[in-house]
Amino acid sequence: MKLRSIGCALGFAVMASAAWAGGYEKSIVVSGISGAAPGITPHGISGLNFGKDGKLYAGSVIGPGVYRVDVKTGAVDEVVAGMVGESDDVAMGPDGTLVWTAILSGELRAKRPNGTIDVIAKSLPMINPVNFTSEGRLFTGQIAKPDTLIEIDITGKKPPRTVASDMGGINAFVDDGLRGEKAGLYVPLADKGAVGRIDLATGNLRIVADGLGQPVSVKRDSHGGLVTLDWTTGRVSHVNAESGETQRITTVPPPLDNLAIGPDDTIYVSRPTDNSIIAVHPATGKQTPIVQGKLSAPGGLALMQRDGKPALIVSDAYGYRYADLQTGDVELLPFDLAANASTAVAVTAKHIILSYVRRPSVTVIDRASGRVSKALSGFNVPMGVAANDSGDIFVADYGSGEILQLMPGATPDRKVVASGLQGPVGLALDQTGHLYVSEAASGTISRIEIATQSKDVLVEGLSQPEGLALLPGGKIAVAEVGARRLSVVEATKASRVVVADNLAVGAVFTRAPAPVYLPTGVAADERGAIYITCDGDNTVLKFTPTSP
Secondary structure, eight states, X not given: OEEEEEEEEEETTTSOOOOOSXXXXXXXXXXXXXXBOTTOOOSSEEEEEEOTTSOEEEEESSSSEEEEEOTTTOOEEEEXXXXXXXXXXXXXXXXXXXXXXXXXXXXXXXXXXXXXXEXXXXXXXXXXXXXXXXXXXXXXXXXXXXXXXXXXXXXXXXXXXXXXXXXXXXXXXXXXSOOGGGOEEEEEETTTTEEEEEETTTOOEEEEEOOOSSEEEEEEOTTSOEEEEETTTOEEEEEOTTTOOEEEEEEOSSOOOEEEEOTTOOEEEXXXXXXXXXEEXXXXXXXXXXXXOSOSSEEXXXXXXETTEEEEEXXXXXXXXXXETTTXXXXXXXXXXXXXXXXXXXXOSSEEEEEETTTTEEEEEETTTOOEEEEEOOOSSEEEEEEOTTSOEEEEETTTTEEEEEOTTSSSOEEEEEOSOSSEEEEEEOTTSEEEEEETTTTEXXXXXXXXXEEEEEEEOOSSEEEEEEOGGGOEEEEEGGGTEXXXXXXXXXXXXXXXXXXXXXXXXXXXXXXXSSOOOEEEOTTOOEEEEETTTTEEEEEEESOO
């Protein structure tokens, strides 16, 4: 690759910004999570359990945090922050000790009543469910095959004890209320479509009920009845623990991850795909949203025509979705995490192209059918994507410092068009075939001549630039995530306008590369209106120019 730094490259570190004639009006296109205090936003609400304080505690499987929800008001606050709060399932012991499973780290962690945080078990890959029994005994499980059920001494004096293994897909469980040698757990067995009972003394498993789809959680109500969730269909069912008879209570749009039952037997279910918690009346099946969201973990976005009108397509770690520009309504697609999970997106007349940093992949979706056309792997850390109607697909590989041109079906199916880049994140393609790339580590925006593989540095001195979009008149909109601002730059005039600052961008996510994690997306229309995803509060904002 040939490198040229053009004479008018804009270096903000040493040059004062020039004013640009025109301001911007801010509007919210997609709103965030209801009830969340500023700066408090779960990502992928999963595990649920009530604490002794009567509050509902929730895990956040994508973003690091443990949250507390007031089910009466819907207020959400954070009780454990940072990577130490990486959580899937949560539970609270009789003494007020809060425990949670850090599934990616393979650890069971605890926050004691005095605020001390401990790791009470480690080296447990894919640790997932956790709960206390009525006697205060603590159990957890690993969902990787062969799945295991483990008893943990919360004092750390005794080593973990494996109770049972290879049960058939154990997940969020509950005790049966018995004590001593008679005690057992009711467990969902996703691989068997069943709920079983495990004798805690012997480890013996007895199937209680089957035909439940893919159950991922089971809890016990005040009458000794069981309630279970089907991850794939969203069916909420009552199970008679004695007879095995099952009865559908209601169906909540899937996927559903976990449930908790309140003192009045109200059922609360979590839907990680949009960070929602829904209350279900056990007798009528009536659904009442307690916490409402529209996005789970948004990344890149793109403008497109859909059903004859402009719309946004937003990438998300729980599946891309469409946003109506007029109403802010978000359409969730039928859940398919393997195909639709994404952190950046590009759109052509025929295809939707997705990249995903948490499972390094690029997926090509046929727009007409919604089906996967190509699933590509072999990337390091794919970030931004760009494409045109001629079939050219470009990927910024943050890990290798390259821009790759993908040619699905050809041999070879990819080639390097730029290398030696310092953390490439955002990509944009102009009508003349030039690529524009932001380099988060070097703070630059460059233009790549695809045919000659030459690079012109256009802008320098940016603070962790990520998503970018081309504007009319040669301007570029860019998310400077390191400074939490949206800027418009114009290299030929050495100018910059800060469109907005103090944005809720730069959130931390598990299994994603620091400091970018999930790329902040920027898109723009032909009139110069700019759209940006804010992963810190799960919103999409629009900035409309108020004058030319």
